[in-house]
Amino acid sequence: MHGSRRSRNVETVKAKIMIGDDDYERIVPVLVPNLDDVRRFADKLNTEGKPWQGEAFGWPVEYNPERPEPPLDSKMTFTPADFCIGESSIWFFSLMWERGKTAEPVEFLDDRNIVPYEDQKAPSN
Secondary structure, three states: OOOOOOOOOOOEEEEEEEEEOOOOOEEEEEEEEEEEHHHHHHHHHHHHHHHHHHHEEEEEEEEEEEEOOOEEEEEEEEOOOOOEEEEOOOOOEEEOOOOOOOOEEEEEEOOOOOOOOHHHHOOOO
């Protein structure tokens, strides 16, 4: 994560957030989980192979297991398992087991609204 302070399994970062239709960006502190902890949690869900939706590490989470039928209009031979955590407009991380349940998942991290750590420092007097 490019803008963080680490404390065990979460990082305190600041995120740019747009509210409503105005053009004013708010900068707010948020807690972002350690990705290794998130990966372990996702792997546990994938091993169990049951759909799951709830909250973990303070963020909304969803897991959908692999299904034998292919996605609509796809050349894939099955629907891969997928996992996602976060809010797409703030911070978001997802895993998809595109090569099968036992293969390493493909990862996607959207942290573009996380302010780089250098920009979070208070101005000196």
